[in-house]
Amino acid sequence: MRLRVEFTTEPFDLEEAPAHAVVAREVIQSAELDAVDVGPFGNTAEGGADAVLTAVDALLRKSLAAGATRVSLQVNVIGGSRESVESKEGEK
Template sequence: MRLRVEFTTEPFDLDEAPPHAVVAREVVHSAELDAVDVGPFGNTAEGRADVVLGAVDELLRKCLAAGATRVSLQVNVVAEEES
């Protein structure tokens, strides 16, 4: 199964990335995900279910520890690519 996670962390700071946003970026870039898109207002990552779920667990733990007051996320099952 493949999953796509979309997430945001708060509070926002448009002048400088807050520590929890930096941590989120590090988590998704270090995971063995197939696709990652990090932006100022939302982030997406896609990959195998076990990898995405592991990254979500690490993301939540580290972002909250780094000062996030809210983490919003949505997880969707995506179709497998045919070979």
């Protein structure tokens, strides 16, 4: 299964990237993910389910520890239906 994560961290600072934003970017860029896109108003990355979920866990823990007061994220399954994922899990 492939996932796409989209996230932002707050509070925003338009003058300089806050520590929590820098940490979040480092976590995502160092993870084993595909199609990483970081920007000042939102970030996205894609990859296998295990890699994305591991990165999200690290992103939350490290961003909050670095001063984030809010982390907004969305995770979407891409490239397949939920039914095909469940049938593959049942084959294991």
